[in-house]
Amino acid sequence: MGDIKKTRETGRLAFMIGLAIVIAVSFIFWGINTLHDNYPVGISLVLGAVAAMAISVWVFLSERRKIASGLPMQDERSKMIFQKATSYSFYTTLYFVLFLGFFIDEPFLKERLTIGRALEAAIAEMVLALFIFLGYFHLRGAPE
Amino acid sequence: MRTRVKEYRARYDLTQEQLAQKVGVRRETIVYMEAGKYVPSLRLAHDVAVALKATVDELFLFDD
Numbered sequence: 001m002g003d004i005k006k007t008r009e010t011g012r013l014a015f016m017i018g019l020a021i022v023i024a025v026s027f028i029f030w031g032i033n034t035l036h037d038n039y040p041v042g043i044s045l046v047l048g049a050v051a052a053m054a055i056s057v058w059v060f061l062s063e064r065r066k067i068a069s070g071l072p073m074q075d076e077r078s079k080m081i082f083q084k085a086t087s088y089s090f091y092t093t094l095y096f097v098l099f100l101g102f103f104i105d106e107p108f109l110k111e112r113l114t115i116g117r118a119l120e121a122a123i124a125e126m127v128l129a130l131f132i133f134l135g136y137f138h139l140r141g142a143p144e
Numbered sequence: 145m146r147t148r149v150k151e152y153r154a155r156y157d158l159t160q161e162q163l164a165q166k167v168g169v170r171r172e173t174i175v176y177m178e179a180g181k182y183v184p185s186l187r188l189a190h191d192v193a194v195a196l197k198a199t200v201d202e203l204f205l206f207d208d
Contacts, residue, residue, distance in 0.1 A: 141181030
């Protein structure tokens with residue numbers, strides 16, 4: 001029974017890490033495409049994505065060891081932290097999109113902000129905010 | 145909130161990891177709970193109390 005649970009948890013962990021790597025690879029391609037237009041942003045995206053992939057592999061290895069020793073991948077505290085972090089990142093993104101809305105197609109900007117670019121920025125902000133809130137609540141101990 | 149989980153855990157010579165395994169949570173949850181930074185659910189508080197052969201109000205002290 002315990003082995004089935006461990007196998008299921010390891011499978012879930014592998015799926016989550018795989019998903020993180022897919023997202024990181026997408027960011028790498030996005031960064032490479034951006035390199036021609038805006039080198040600093042492009043290189044930051046590529047480096048950030050490579051760092052995220054390295055962290056994902058490290059998390060996978062350390063979590064696999066914990067699961068093997070009988071500890072769960074998720075518990076009430078980590079679930080609570082994830083729920084709170086996702087809702088906070090969603091709300092900050094709403095305000096961020098509202099803020100960006102004021103600048104879409106404004107002629108006074110040096111570089112025109114299109115809806116497509118605003119959407120890209122909002123998605124990036126949502127991912128970034130999620131990681132910041134996750135880290136913050138983990139360090140603080142509890143999302144209260 | 146103050147807890148006496150660490151004191152009771154030492155009494156039974158349990159590590160944080162062993163207690164975490166007994167009650168089915170991550171070790172970090174025990175770390176933050178002992179530090180008084182995480183207020184556990186009633187279910188977890190009960191499970192910890194059972195694992196440490198104590199009662200919930202012996203382990204978790206709330207300042208009114």
